[in-house]
Amino acid sequence: MPTNKIFIIGLPRTATTSVCLAMLSLGFKTAHNAYTEHAFSEAEVIADTPVFCDYQLLDQHFPNSKFIYLSRAKEGLVAFN
Numbered sequence: 001m002p003t004n005k006i007f008i009i010g011l012p013r014t015a016t017t018s019v020c021l022a023m024l025s026l027g028f029k030t031a032h033n034a035y036t037e038h039a040f041s042e043a044e045v046i047a048d049t050p051v052f053c054d055y056q057l058l059d060q061h062f063p064n065s066k067f068i069y070l071s072r073a074k075e076g077l078v079a080f081n
Contacts, residue, residue, distance in 0.1 A: 030047075
């Protein structure tokens, strides 16, 4: 049976690293990027790749898991042409 996990959904530059550091300080096994099956299976908290792309499948595979959605305002962003 799958273990409940906490998934942090956020594109780059939305504070996924900061949330991962906070989760580590709280004692959670954390993977900022779970590129390997081992990292994915061992971590309690997973952020960034592959979470923001596959959150709907993860919700089905890990029922009752929690999802933290991170976003950021467009104000203050610099666009380069």
